[in-house]
Amino acid sequence: MTMTRRLRSFHRWMRSNGVECSDALSLVDDPSTKSISVFSLCDLREGDLVATIPKSACLTIRTCGAREAIEAAGLAGSLGLAVAVMYERALGPSSQWHDYFGVLPERECVPLVWSDEELESLLAGTELDKIIKQDKQFMSEDWKECIEPLIGSFDLDPDSFSLDNYFSAKTLVSSRAFQIDKYYGYGMVPLADLFNHKTGAEHVHFTSVSQTESDDEGDDVDNDDEDDQISDLSGDEQSSVIDQSTSSSAQGDNPAALEMIIIRDANAGSEVFNTYGSTGNAALLHRYGFTEPDNPFDIVNIELTVVLKYCTSQFSRRHTRSRLALWRNLNFSGCSSQNSEYFEVSCDGEPQFELLTLLYIIYLNEKSFDKLGTMMESLVNEDELCCTVNLIEVGGNCSFKKDSIQNVNDLNKFLLTKSVCKALVKLADLRENLYGSVSLKDDERKLKECSSVKERKLYHSLVLRVSERRILGRLKRLCFKCWS
Numbered sequence: 001m002t003m004t005r006r007l008r009s010f011h012r013w014m015r016s017n018g019v020e021c022s023d024a025l026s027l028v029d030d031p032s033t034k035s036i037s038v039f040s041l042c043d044l045r046e047g048d049l050v051a052t053i054p055k056s057a058c059l060t061i062r063t064c065g066a067r068e069a070i071e072a073a074g075l076a077g078s079l080g081l082a083v084a085v086m087y088e089r090a091l092g093p094s095s096q097w098h099d100y101f102g103v104l105p106e107r108e109c110v111p112l113v114w115s116d117e118e119l120e121s122l123l124a125g126t127e128l129d130k131i132i133k134q135d136k137q138f139m140s141e142d143w144k145e146c147i148e149p150l151i152g153s154f155d156l157d158p159d160s161f162s163l164d165n166y167f168s169a170k171t172l173v174s175s176r177a178f179q180i181d182k183y184y185g186y187g188m189v190p191l192a193d194l195f196n197h198k199t200g201a202e203h204v205h206f207t208s209v210s211q212t213e214s215d216d217e218g219d220d221v222d223n224d225d226e227d228d229q230i231s232d233l234s235g236d237e238q239s240s241v242i243d244q245s246t247s248s249s250a251q252g253d254n255p256a257a258l259e260m261i262i263i264r265d266a267n268a269g270s271e272v273f274n275t276y277g278s279t280g281n282a283a284l285l286h287r288y289g290f291t292e293p294d295n296p297f298d299i300v301n302i303e304l305t306v307v308l309k310y311c312t313s314q315f316s317r318r319h320t321r322s323r324l325a326l327w328r329n330l331n332f333s334g335c336s337s338q339n340s341e342y343f344e345v346s347c348d349g350e351p352q353f354e355l356l357t358l359l360y361i362i363y364l365n366e367k368s369f370d371k372l373g374t375m376m377e378s379l380v381n382e383d384e385l386c387c388t389v390n391l392i393e394v395g396g397n398c399s400f401k402k403d404s405i406q407n408v409n410d411l412n413k414f415l416l417t418k419s420v421c422k423a424l425v426k427l428a429d430l431r432e433n434l435y436g437s438v439s440l441k442d443d444e445r446k447l448k449e450c451s452s453v454k455e456r457k458l459y460h461s462l463v464l465r466v467s468e469r470r471i472l473g474r475l476k477r478l479c480f481k482c483w484s
Contacts, residue, residue, distance in 0.1 A: 004029040006102040007036070010190075013099035017057040019191055022050040025272065027103075027194065032453055036103055037271055038195050044266040050204065051191055051260035058180060058258075059097050060187035064088055069153050079142055081177060081186050082169040083150065083161075089169075090160035100190045107168035108175045109456055110289040112136065122461035125434035126468060127282035127301055134338065139170060175288045180258070181208060192260060195274035197284075199292055202275035203266045207259050280347075281464045289456075291463040296347050300471045302355065302431055304334055304341040310426055311362050323362045326372065330379060330387055332357050349474025351424060356415040357388060360395065363419040368394050385411075413482070421479035428472045428479075440469045 003011075007029055014021055021027075026039045044050065056063060061070050064084035075083060088095040095101070107113055111123060111132045123129050143166045151161045159165070176193040177186055192206050266272050276284070280298040281291040311320045332354050334341045343355035364372065372379075372394045379387050392414045435443075447462040 006099075009099040010103045014191065017096075017190075018054045019057050020052040021191055022048075024048070025050055034105065036194050039271050040266045040268055042268045044203065044262045044272070046262055046265060048262040049259055050262060050272075053189060053191055053258045053260075055180060055184055055256055055258060058184060058187040058189050059084060059088060059100070060180065060184045062184055063096075063187075065091065065095075066154065069150055073146065073150055075146055077186055078170065078173050078177065079146060081188070082166060082173050083147060085169040085172060085188065086161050086165055087154060087156070089165075090154070090156040097188075097190070100188075103194065104172060104176075108171035108289045110171050110175065111286060112139075112174075113167055113171055114457060118457060122457060123464075124436055126461070126464050127299075128286055128464070129434070131286065139167065171289075178206065189258065192258070192274075195260075195272060197276040197288065197290075198273035199275065199278070199295060199297065201264070201273060203262055203264045203272045204260045204274050205263045206274070207261055281467055285460050285464055289460070291460045291467075293463055293467075295467065298347045298467045298471060300345045300431065300468045300475075301335075301342040302345065302351075302427055304343070306430055307343070307355070307358065307427060310423065310430060311359075314423075315362070320362065323364075323369070324358070326369070326376070327358050327361050329376060330357075330391075331384075345471055345475050347471060349471055349476075349478045350412070351475060353409075353412065353415075355424075356412060356420060357391065359420045359423050360391065360415045360417065363417065363423070364395055388415075416479070416482040418483040421483040424479045425476050428475050432469065432472050435465060435469060440466065440473070443469065 007027055010027070011021075013019075024040060024042050024044060026041050028037050028039055029035075030037060059081075061067055061076070061080045061084050064070070064087060066084060066087040070080045070083050088097050089101060092098065111119060111128055112135055114122070114132075119129075119132055123132065140163060143163050147161060147166060151158050154161070172188070173186075176188060178189045178192065179185070180187045180189070189206075195204060276288065278297050281295045282298070284295070285291050308320055308324065311323075334343045334352070334354055336342075343352040345351050361369070361372075372391065375390065375394070379390055382390070388411050392411065395417075443462055443466050447459070447466055450459045450462060452459040
């Protein structure tokens with residue numbers, strides 16, 4: 001395959017900056033997607049070293065030309081790195097990373113930079129619906145407070161630091177940056193960020209040698225991305241983190257370099273994948289701009305406010321408030337994000353344990369609830385397993401066998417009473433209503449007819465919608481099965 005001009009320039013850039021890319025790898029420029037992928041030219045085996053990248057070649061706050069201004073303004077993490085990216089882009093050909101920028105898109109196609117109309121029509125009801133709106137608001141505030149005052153200190157075109165360009169830089173940082181080490185902090189790592197993601201089937205790990213002298217010279221850099229809530233959508237930290245525990249001793253430790261090592265065999269001619277973590281589709285679309293069909297890490301959230309609103313429609317406000325208070329006093333809580341509390345439903349339709357305990361308490365009869373109240377002093381000091389065992393016993397479940405319980409997961413079937421199952425079905429219906437009047441079958445039909453290349457935004461939003469709605473369907477089927 002003929003190498004494109006931007007790839008030739010990037011290969012020259014790698015050589016001049018000390019980046020070593022194995023001859024066993026081929027960078028492929030796909031004209032249909034305008035993206036670059038990495039393929040193997042020969043069989044790769046576990047332990048093979050396929051790339052070495054000097055830390056000095058990475059674009060970080062410490063290596064960029066605007067370091068003094070960024071550090072003087074107290075900017076760090078993804079916010080500071082976004083400024084570094086804008087600054088170096090504004091330098092044009094005089095930037096050390098000019099030819100590296102040539103293999104990157106102007107911006108990633110993530111929902112952050114979709115139009116308001118696209119967000120409303122494509123993501124309504126999904127886990128990203130509210131989050132993207134919050135992202136835009138928080139990031140606009142960050143730009144106004146932290147970046148706009150800096151623009152005058154740069155002898156460059158002010159438009160290069162506009163809000164729109166900040167959003168563009170943030171899409172690159174959120175989708176491609178790695179936490180390098182304590183000294184360099186959060187940074188763009190050329191070559192390493194060209195490997196695409198594949199859940200549970202990655203071929204390479206990005207590694208660094210153990211802590212170096214330079215690591216101890218600087219303070220920890222905060223790479224928590226408070227601007228977006230992607231970590232709330234997934235169990236894993238979403239910024240790509242270099243594995244500090246592994247180094248290629250066979251090749252000789254280089255404290256100033258990073259390495260990419262094969263951890264799963266790859267056959268000649270196949271694409272070589274990295275992994276962005278065990279990540280559901282909402283998180284993948286939010287941060288990286290794509291989804292994976294049949295993603296086992298997908299979830300659906302049901303907000304506590306929805307649960308309480310439904311329970312209040314079935315019981316008095318006083319009843320609901322008192323049951324919620326007792327649930328909290330037993331040290332139960334849902335997941336939290338910003339100012340909201342919610343419960344997760346896993347890919348197989350299993351509701352979060354804490355949601356089951358709350359609904360179980362909500363539906364306890366008055367006699368059982370009063371008895372539970374008299375036991376509070378002893379229960380608050382119990383672990384989750386013992387506390388829930390007592391809760392089920394108070395509820396009078398005649399099929400409950402205490403001796404058969406080994407862990408908390410064994411308790412779910414006893415918490416799924418007929419009343420709890422009916423409540424979960426109603427909650428699933430309320431959550432389903434957020435998607436509007438279009439049926440799941442219509443979404444599935446559109447997805448089959450849609451092109452992932454020509455209609456990228458529609459395709460990936462449909463993958464997300466269909467996946468979430470199928471999870472709600474599995475939740476309902478689970479409940480029907482339990483009470484039948």
